[in-house]
Amino acid sequence: MKNVFALFVTLLLCINCSTVTKKKQLMAGASSSNINPNVGMFIAGDKKNRKFTGVHDSIYAKAVVINNGESSLAIVTLDCIGLLYPDVQKIRKRAASLISTINLPAERIIISSNHVHTGPDVVGIWGASQIESGVDDEYMEKMIETTAQVIAKASKNLDPVSTRYSAGTFGEKWVHNISEPEIDRSLTVLQFLNDSGKNVASLTNFACHPTIYDAVHNEVSADFVGVFYNEMAKEVKGEHLFLQGAIGGWVQPDKENQSFEIGVKRGTELANAVKEQLKQMKPMESSKIQFANSVFELPVSNPGWSQLSKLGVIKREIGETTTTEVAWFSIGSAQFITHPGETPPAYSFYSKELMNSEPKFVMGLTLDAMGYILKPSYFEEGTTIPHAEYLTRMSAGAEAGPTVLEQIDKVIPK
Template structure:
């Protein structure tokens, strides 16, 4: 063999080695699926007064599932257009999902359910029936919802494709979003986008905090509220799918320009989507894509006897409430993006404190995720009933210790996530 041929052979060998190494670089696989989850006409409406029922549909509600798989671990994020799914129903979804066969290693424990909190969706809690003598939950609908969510997770896992990840961040809502308790507010909006091999959108995850209550007590039709406008505009701009992850809306983050008009809701959602789009015009890339997932069962103290009474009366269905209530929090990361769940409507201060525990990179606070335990507010609201809206907020809360317990558990999970995090 001549020296020249030897060099050509050696260079070919090196290229083959590099090629093999590159093929082993982990790439996050992402799959998405969605289904309409409109309740039957005549079902009870969650939010505002009791004994309100649906008479029609303005726009559809969705269950949207995205499954992530990094070659070793997998997980699912599901958003539901409803007031807030309870922990016992998450457990039913996990049980149903466990009966399905997946092509990838998948644990139902790694399912995250986040509710958008629309006040024009079905009563999935039980509080908005005819009166407190009966629950407003339609059991047949709940069976349908559990089955649908499990199916969408399964379908999403069949749609996996390689992705690259980028994100955008901005501030939003100065004109129309306020903390009507006149305290802290977090206006940050974070968008995480997953692109396919052709740089087309697979799915976006958008995190922002504001009650979807433009339609509350005004219409009797099904609606995702301003999120309907958000979904439509995002689909128009990007194609693919789009999940809205509600933030820390307790204590009390509301639209300030409600005029009773449906078009106003759609316009606000459209502007939110346009802001999300603008933040992605100069995106930052996420070089890492490994998954890291931590979860913790938490027993929150119940200082509000009304929760125990509602459980005993069967208004809150299939939920045991004593001097404690069993719930769950999760802390996970997708590459450099960090997520933490709040099992209710948390005051913005708890969202800000949670973000302080997170490393640099995109940060997501998932309000009304894994559970819906009412308002999680500062202890001062229990100590001083003269604070704005304190009588209502405390009446809809477990008690003054909920926020402290939540932050203790999230602090522990953040440390566990840090200790188990591996480089790409």
């Protein structure tokens, strides 16, 4: 009888050991590199035919790769006005080809832009004239390769991590929607810590155009986002990624005198707010990774887009529709949804209502940058919404917004 009992205890111990062995361990790795353009290249944002005269502060490609032994994904942010879907696909394909240590499918590489207006023209519409592209092909090849290499390097830097998060609000004094009262002021932070408690990477999701320096400076800069990165690094080592939110319709900073000093002030304020939230973080226990995406045709009723495509100003096939994508993914309880352009705050609120756990991230200008994706009310005849005329001119059309909402509803699990 004693032998039977001993055997039973041994079996229980083996089962428990097996369970511990099979428990998934979340791993994370991060990397970054500057993607500075050359002096003389065209500047994206505001007026055409503006060229860089120097570098005030570097712009970056930053990546964090997450793996749990079974599934992987990468989150990438670029200091640029907005990378178009065909170039996103090039980065995904190249990065996937470089990674051999883990299984990271190309579609699980999420490329986001922060919409800075003091970076290079990566779209084409800020060249010397309306019929001349402002894109430097040599730069684009280099930027795509550099970003792919950053992702590959992050995949080789994987360390066991614990995950924690916080959610607050920010920007009441200097961030405003200058078209409508609605605005998503959420400041959401997710952090990956190694076994020593040191930061591997943090993700900060906030909605505001980085346009303090817009149209008044001809030097390369990441605007207040660059200051945010520098201020965070002073006290919290490791990588920090700024994930742009829903800034369409039209979420702007108070620009005051548009000096570099104002950019430093605002970027420092953002960093200080995040540092305060880091003191109040909640742990996330789950290491589960989930992913869903939808590649679809976005309606394009604005003839300007197709004309620019035909002229080669924008190097992308655009007719009555153009191919784009939205993706939903989760890391533990943290849920993320991507928006393929500058969406209004209402679309951020809608997306978050569909997600049933905390924290919630809405990533604007992610996987694509198809201009302003607006509510149909912006297109109504006689509308009194401020700036509607400009915003609709830079939009794919009235059907784009509802179509994106349909796809968001499709990919977020119920």
